[in-house]
Amino acid sequence: MFKNLKNIEMPCFASYLIMISGLLNSGFCSLAQNRIVSSAPVSVEEIAGKYYFIFFIVLLPVIFKSDKLLNRFLKFVIVFFVFYTILFMAGDFASEAVKNNYGARFSLSSGFWIFSGGVIFFYVSLISREKKIYQRLVFQIISFLPFFVFSYYGFFSDFAVAIEFALNSKRFFAELKNHFYISYGSVFMACCLGVPLGIYLFRSGKNEKRVFYILNIVQTIPGIAFFTIMMAPLAFLSTSFLFLQKAGISGVGTAPAVIVLFLYSLLPVVRNTVEGLKVIDGSVIESGRGMGMKSSEIFFKIELPLSLPVILNGIRVALVHCVGSTAVAALIGAGGLGVFIFQGIGQGADDLILLGTFPLIIMAVISDRLMEFLTQISKPGVFGR
Amino acid sequence: MIEIDSVVKTFKGKKALRNISLKIEKSEICVLIGPSGAGKTTLLKMINKMIIPDQGEIRINSKSVKEIESYRLRRKIGYVIQGTGLFPHMTVQENIKVVPGLLNWDKKRIEKRVYELLELLRMEPEVYLKKYPVELSGGEAQRVGIARALAADPEILLMDEPFASLDPITRQKLQSEILRIQKVLDKTIVFVTHDIEEALKLASKTALLKNGQLISCKSPHELLSEDDEFISKFLGADKWLFRLSLLKAEEIVRPCRRVLCETDPVSPGMSGFFWVADEKMRFMGWIDLKDCKNRENIKAYDLMVKTRAFTGIVRDDSLKKALGIIIETGLPRLPVVDSAGILTGEIMAFDILRPELKSGDD
Ligand SMILES: Nc1ncnc2c1ncn2[C@@H]1O[C@H](COP(=O)(O)OP(=O)(O)OP(=O)(O)O)[C@@H](O)[C@H]1O
Ligand SMILES: [Mg+2]
Numbered sequence: 038m039f040k041n042l043k044n045i046e047m048p049c050f051a052s053y054l055i056m057i058s059g060l061l062n063s064g065f066c067s068l069a070q071n072r073i074v075s076s077a078p079v080s081v082e083e084i085a086g087k088y089y090f091i092f093f094i095v096l097l098p099v100i101f102k103s104d105k106l107l108n109r110f111l112k113f114v115i116v117f118f119v120f121y122t123i124l125f126m127a128g129d130f131a132s133e134a135v136k137n138n139y140g141a142r143f144s145l146s147s148g149f150w151i152f153s154g155g156v157i158f159f160y161v162s163l164i165s166r167e168k169k170i171y172q173r174l175v176f177q178i179i180s181f182l183p184f185f186v187f188s189y190y191g192f193f194s195d196f197a198v199a200i201e202f203a204l205n206s207k208r209f210f211a212e213l214k215n216h217f218y219i220s221y222g223s224v225f226m227a228c229c230l231g232v233p234l235g236i237y238l239f240r241s242g243k244n245e246k247r248v249f250y251i252l253n254i255v256q257t258i259p260g261i262a263f264f265t266i267m268m269a270p271l272a273f274l275s276t277s278f279l280f281l282q283k284a285g286i287s288g289v290g291t292a293p294a295v296i297v298l299f300l301y302s303l304l305p306v307v308r309n310t311v312e313g314l315k316v317i318d319g320s321v322i323e324s325g326r327g328m329g330m331k332s333s334e335i336f337f338k339i340e341l342p343l344s345l346p347v348i349l350n351g352i353r354v355a356l357v358h359c360v361g362s363t364a365v366a367a368l369i370g371a372g373g374l375g376v377f378i379f380q381g382i383g384q385g386a387d388d389l390i391l392l393g394t395f396p397l398i399i400m401a402v403i404s405d406r407l408m409e410f411l412t413q414i415s416k417p418g419v420f421g422r
Numbered sequence: 423m424i425e426i427d428s429v430v431k432t433f434k435g436k437k438a439l440r441n442i443s444l445k446i447e448k449s450e451i452c453v454l455i456g457p458s459g460a461g462k463t464t465l466l467k468m469i470n471k472m473i474i475p476d477q478g479e480i481r482i483n484s485k486s487v488k489e490i491e492s493y494r495l496r497r498k499i500g501y502v503i504q505g506t507g508l509f510p511h512m513t514v515q516e517n518i519k520v521v522p523g524l525l526n527w528d529k530k531r532i533e534k535r536v537y538e539l540l541e542l543l544r545m546e547p548e549v550y551l552k553k554y555p556v557e558l559s560g561g562e563a564q565r566v567g568i569a570r571a572l573a574a575d576p577e578i579l580l581m582d583e584p585f586a587s588l589d590p591i592t593r594q595k596l597q598s599e600i601l602r603i604q605k606v607l608d609k610t611i612v613f614v615t616h617d618i619e620e621a622l623k624l625a626s627k628t629a630l631l632k633n634g635q636l637i638s639c640k641s642p643h644e645l646l647s648e649d650d651e652f653i654s655k656f657l658g659a660d661k662w663l664f665r666l667s668l669l670k671a672e673e674i675v676r677p678c679r680r681v682l683c684e685t686d687p688v689s690p691g692m693s694g695f696f697w698v699a700d701e702k703m704r705f706m707g708w709i710d711l712k713d714c715k716n717r718e719n720i721k722a723y724d725l726m727v728k729t730r731a732f733t734g735i736v737r738d739d740s741l742k743k744a745l746g747i748i749i750e751t752g753l754p755r756l757p758v759v760d761s762a763g764i765l766t767g768e769i770m771a772f773d774i775l776r777p778e779l780k781s782g783d784d
Binding site for chain 2: 318320321323324325326327328329330331334338339342343416417
């Protein structure tokens with residue numbers, strides 16, 4: 038079996054080792070009798086019984102090379118089967134604990150996170166090999182669909198995170214929506230101003246240095262500092278102008294957050310718009326002109342489509358940044374998922390923190406993938422269809 | 423017909439064109455040639471109003487281009503530039519469709535036109551229609567560039583060093599395509615190039631520019647017989663080689679004097695140089711008979727120098743090519759064959775070097 042090292046796929050082998058070390062970690066999960074007291078570690082053995090090492094054997098085939106699609110498919114099935122089986126068993130364990138003591142809190146802890154780290158490493162190193170979008174989709178479904186199915190049917194509902202979620206669900210969705218509106222809204226506004234500004238800077242060839250100078254300074258102000266700086270002038274404005282107050286604008290809350298995030302997003306959007314237009318080959322524009330295109334036709338049929346991938350990439354950077362920074366905006370009362378994080382930190386409730394960070398990460402990743410996807414489809418001639 | 427009437431152009435105090443007048447007849451290929459910075463591109467771009475002259479005017483079919491809106495004018499003039507300028511985000515098909523699209527042709531007609539053009543440029547539509555410019559070789563891309571310029575069937579084609587970045591073989595192929603297309607479609611072509619050989623091959627008229635002035639405007643033949651110092655300097659010592667490249671083998675072809683059939687016996691008394699052909703007079707090789715020992719019962723075929731690579735030149739080949747072959751093979755003369763390989767005559771090395779060919783009165 039081990040005769041030939043060539044048959045072993047190194048990334049998979051590494052992820053196998055990580056998974057195993059996670060499973061062997063005595064603090065795979067943790068159990069506290071209530072929210073306040075400190076928790077006791079729970080190992081995989083306690084969750085899955087004494088034959089838990091079977092998982093090690095089941096996972097073993099994963100380390101071998103898989104040039105065939107079918108083999109890769111099987112590897113995915115194995116890894117995620119084990120992953121969900123363990124998660125499922127943990128859910129069972131949690132239910133048992135909660136049944137005995139209603140206040141009990143069962144959380145996933147270091148061992149589990151190491152284990153999932155291995156799973157994610159496996160996922161990332163294999164999924165990047167699938168070039169066809171449909172194959173990818175199949176693999177993505179195998180990996181993520183069970184999670185949603187299981188959670189929908191309440192298998193995980195006795196995890197502490199889920200309990201926190203249940204307790205806060207109304208607020209959770211409100212803040213999730215809030216988070217989405219603040220971050221996407223800021224970037225949207227930045228696009229509305231940034232793209233035309235970029236086009237203007239490119240066209241006029243003037244003021245470019247000055248504008249970037251300012252935007253660069255804006256970019257270097259740390260988030261927290263910027264949010265607080267914004268509070269004073271806005272508070273002043275809203276007390277001076279009644280109509281601003283009526284519109285709900287004040288020193289704290291959404292307005293300063295959106296303004297700050299908008300200003301942050303401006304640099305990547307403007308810079309990429311200018312760059313995107315600049316990199317277009319002059320001969321392309323010239324031949325467009327020579328063929329009798331009017332300047333509006335040149336702009337819409339040549340310049341815009343050709344710079345679109347670069348512009349979208351700028352928007353992607355801005356968006357991912359904003360989704361993250363919006364969490365900090367909770368500090369000045371803007372709401373968003375940061376609310377749970379800071380509340381959790383305040384109360385020392387780790388699961389409340391998780392309730393904030395999980396969806397935050399997912400939102401950031403989805404935003405990134407979405408924009409990446411848009412970027413890809415916006416450049417036909419460059420990467421093929 | 424394009425009339426360029428005493429145009430002057432100054433860029434920020436630098437005189438790019440000084441009073442140039444030039445008349446380009448319909449169906450002519452006029453090649454603008456001259457050193458870098460001579461003003462060739464400037465002059466070319468004035469024709470489709472990419473550059474407006476400071477003084478003077480340009481008339482197309484007796485109508486001043488000033489009176490035509492520039493985008494309308496340009497849609498009626500094909501424009502090909504170095505590096506193609508193909509739109510990278512559009513397929514071959516979409517690229518070709520641009521101008522007919524701007525002119526609001528109906529869909530079916532555009533579709534048909536794209537096929538026609540690709541076929542005209544010897545590109546299989548099924549293979550190329552859906553390709554993007556990055557997926558094309560330099561030569562293919564330039565063919566598409568030409569097809570695109572021809573899309574709306576313009577009367578005039580402007581080409582600014584279109585083949586400058588191509589390898590010599592592809593370049594020659596495309597030059598031949600231009601000549602063929604010109605014959606088939608009867609376009610007026612204004613062509614800018616650095617490459618004198620290209621100019622001589624394509625031109626029916628060569629306009630030599632220097633420092634924004636028109637030095638001469640003649641047929642390629644006349645240009646080469648010109649004694650002007652600048653022209654001689656511009657062409658260099660290669661001038662004579664260029665002249666040879668314009669002359670065809672047929673101009674000095676003579677009937678073959680000594681030909682043997684491959685089955686003929688070689689008798690002891692024979693000596694000298696013979697071509698060998700088969701019964702149908704197809705060129706086979708040659709014999710150079712020097713000493714006459716032991717020639718009993720020997721056929722021409724046995725002594726013949728056979729060549730696979732070299733099968734003779736045709737009447738249309740240039741004398742430059744012939745000279746090259748003479749140097750390569752070391753033969754004092756070359757066989758001239760027709761398209762079926764049948765020996766029809768010969769040319770002599772010393773004929774190529776004959777002084778009267780040099781002076782140009784042929
Ligand atoms: N847009 C412009 N602005 C300023 N000067 C220009 C401009 N276009 C051309 N010139 C100048 O005019 C002169 C002629 O330029 P042109 O491009 O016509 O030369 P060319 O003969 O095409 O040269 P090449 O063979 O290098 O392309 C050059 O000296 C050039 O510097
Ligand atoms: Mg030029």
